Amino acid sequence: MVTIGDIARAAGVSRSTASYALSGKRSISAEVRQRVADAAQELGYTPNAGARALATSETMVIGLLARFHEDEFAPAMLQYMLGVSDTARELGYDTLLVTEADGTRALRRITRSRMVDGVVLLNVAQDDARLPLLRSAPQPGALVGLPGDPSGVDVFDLDFEAAGRLMVDHMHRLGHRELLLVSQPENVVERGGAYVWRLQGAVVQQARARGIELHAVFGESRQPAVGRSLHALLDAHPTATGLLLNNEAAAAALPSVLHARGLEAPRDLSVIGRYSDEFARTFSLPFSSIESAPDLLGEMAVRQLVRRITTPGARNEPHVLRLLQPELIDRGSTAPPASGNPG
Amino acid sequence: MVTIGDIARAAGVSRSTASYALSGKRSISAEVRQRVADAAQELGYTPNAGARALATSETMVIGLLARFHEDEFAPAMLQYMLGVSDTARELGYDTLLVTEADGTRALRRITRSRMVDGVVLLNVAQDDARLPLLRSAPQPGALVGLPGDPSGVDVFDLDFEAAGRLMVDHMHRLGHRELLLVSQPENVVERGGAYVWRLQGAVVQQARARGIELHAVFGESRQPAVGRSLHALLDAHPTATGLLLNNEAAAAALPSVLHARGLEAPRDLSVIGRYSDEFARTFSLPFSSIESAPDLLGEMAVRQLVRRITTPGARNEPHVLRLLQPELIDRGSTAPPASGNPG
DNA sequence: CTGAAAGCGCTTACAG
DNA sequence: CTGAAAGCGCTTACAG
Structure with a gap:
């Protein structure tokens, strides 16, 4: 060499x-x-990267801790990963991708061995076991996803509560008075997927405030369960006129379910999802949605992380907690409710 | 520390x-x-990873070069990535994910700087510009995807020609005599996506050999273009009784298109796709398909790569070219053609 | 079975 | 403006 x-x-x-x-x-x-x-x-x-890292204590690599669960919709994760990886490169960093199931072990390995200058955590849980470790690591950390205790790290997430309120208000303004909400699978909640109950809680509260009847269920993540659960929900509440989705798999499955029931959005049912525009275009989803902005969130996390890595003194600045205000992308799937019962 | x-x-x-x-x-x-x-x-x-790397000339990291094009279906790529990353970890390696648009620049950077012990290339083109560089790199390389010149690296891919023949023969056996084939977008071919024409060429040839009338088109990768092109194809050939798909986006869009036309598979149209079972379950695809086995291919590539890295002398063993024999997963979307014209 | 020393390839005070 | 030297944290012949 x-x-x-x-x-x-x-x-x-x-x-x-x-x-x-x-x-x-x-x-x-x-x-x-x-x-x-x-x-x-x-x-x-x-x-030589190793020699330089040894001499400078800088690796020019950031760690990206992703995790994939059987009951979550993997393709949505990819967009966060690309947002992180592309921005890192733009700023001169490479990305060490860690998909190990045991995130704490992985985090310990890559921080203690000084393989990375900083770490981005995806899919952060309410009481995330990786967080105490990250706080005590010598490298700074940035999260995409709001944990119960955001101290010691920089946090970026969609404002899921505002998203829930926006969904309800949009439907309310159109005249809907009975809504359905499909959240992520219950397992996601049990694992501490806080964004699920943040959105759901806000929807419940706002529906109550607006005098809207709401039926909220946990959805599924896979066919055929996804489709069955959507059918069951629509069967159970034939008078509901609006459907809110905080579940990518359900959104992906909905077109088929509507077709099978002879329903059309927004003629028979108004629909609002929560996913990215990229996701909508890739999966042919014709529903209006709250933009989840995975690329932007990944980018913001990396920019802040690199700031902390490179700017002298930035290590000690107060940590950032930034919640992105939700935006509704109108794809024409909502309208005033029809007078008749679409059942 | x-x-x-x-x-x-x-x-x-x-x-x-x-x-x-x-x-x-x-x-x-x-x-x-x-x-x-x-x-x-x-x-x-x-x-300390840098110090150890400097002393041993081993980083325990493998490079994963992925690339995402606007006109390809990104979610399919994720499964290859996970196959690589999970297997690497199992064998004691971390994964440096590179998504940089300029793959040659990236490859030069990570190999010359000795950031990695070996490299896996995804999405390999017929005349892939990264290959000459990889051949002259000091680290071994493994590809998922067959290039025009597979020398100097280990290559793993699905046998797309056998896959094409299998699709045609399966339809022929059921009695179909007029078939449609939707390939990836033409841009993918122009960029050197050899698997597209390997499958298509085999389908054309086998159809001719079996006396089958075949209409082959390039598809699209995005809505609404995907749907439109499928409709146009079905409009143009109302007497075709079978549809072959070598295009994930078209497969994902097909359920809606069939519904819109009042068609059902296999009653009105027999369908065979080419994607993974994981993909089918995630995206609710009810069509029989040739298993593309991304996780297995990623795993095989990494195992062979690590063998070359770690086994003394393995560096000089003849290179491997392994084409996975295609397997048809029956999801009940093929049947003998109906006598009537489904128009 | 154990230790002192060299060396991997850089960067960066220290000295001129 | 430039050079000789120390040091980053390991591993591994060399020597006993």
Whole structure:
């Protein structure tokens, strides 16, 4: 392998001069700088990452801890991952992807061994076991997802409570008085998926405040269970005129369910989901939705993380808790309720 | 940070003895070994990855080069990524995820800087610009996807030609005599997506051999274009009785299209797709399909890569080219053609 | 069975 | 503006 010693020799200077010439960290005569640059170019020099990390205590790598559960809709996760990975690269960082089931073990490994300069956690739970570890790690951490205790880390998430209220108010304004809500599967809640009950709680409360009758259920994450549960819900509440979805799998399954029942949105049922526009386009979802902005959230998390890594003193600044205000993307799937019973 | 010097001091031995005690690379008295283990445990010692990499020339990280194009269906990629990442971890490796658009630049960076011990390439093109670079890299490489020139790397892929023949023969056996084939978007082919024409070529040839009339088109990757193109295809060939799909987005969109036309599979149209069972369950796809086995292919690639990394001499063994024989998962979407015209 | 020392390839005070 | 040297934290021949 070609080392900085090779460059130095080729350029006829010392290794330190070669290093400084390449980094620009001290003034070097134009001529020497050119000779070093030429040598590096010619020999195809790239600094050894391990050696540099050892010398500088910086790896230029951020850790991305994702987790995939059988009962969650994996494709939605990919967009967060890409938001993180693309932004990291833009800022000069590579991304160590960790999908290990035991997140605490993984986090301990990559922080203690100094494989990463910082960590982004996805799919954060209310009482996330990875958090105490992350707080005591020497590297800063950023979360996509709001935990019960957000101290010691930077947190970015959609404002799911505002999202719930927005869904209800939008339906209320159109004249709906009986709504259905399909949340994520109950297992997600039991694992501490706080965003599920944050949205659901807000929907329940806002429905009560607006005098709306609400039927809320946990959904499923897989066919055929998803479809069955949607059918069962529609069977059980034939007079409901609006459907709210905080469940990507249910959203993906809904078109078929509506077709099978001879229903159309918004003619027979108004529908609002909660997913990204990217998701909607990929999966052909014709429903208006609260934008979940996974790429933006991933990007914000990485930008803040890198700020903390690179800015002197930023390590001690107060931590950020930023909740994105929800936005409703209108795809024409809501309208005033029909007078008749679509049953 | 706690270093091996701290452990040595705590255990009252030299640093080299501490290192050997932890690695087990030479015999150490049971008593010393225990003292060192206790000290490491107590102080929470984890070797510094950079230092270890510098000393051993092994990073215990593999690079995963994925790429996402606007006109490809991203969720399918995720399964390959997880197959790679999970298997790597199982074998003691972490995964550096690279999603950079400029794959050659990325590959040069991570191989030259010795950030990784080996590289897995996804989404390999016929004349993939990353390949010459990978061949000349000091680290071994494994591909998921068959390029025009598979020399110098280990290659794993589905046997798309056999898959095409299997699709046609299955339909032929049932009595179908006019088939439709929807491939990936033309852009994918233009970029060198060889699997598209490998399957398509085999389908064309086998159809001819069996006396089947075939209408093959490139599909789309996004709504609403996907749906429109499926409708157009069905409009154009009302007498076709079978539909073959080598396009995940088209498969995901097909249920809605069939519903809209009042068609049912297999009553009015027999359908065979090409995607994974995981994909089918996630996206509620009721069609029989050739299993694309992304997790298995990712796993095979990593196992072989790690073999080459770790086994002495394996670096020089002849390279592997393994094409997975296609398997048809029957989900009941094919049957003998109806006598009438489903128009 | 154990220790002192060299070396991996960088960066960066220290000295001129 | 440049060079010689120390040091980052490991591993592993070399020596006993």
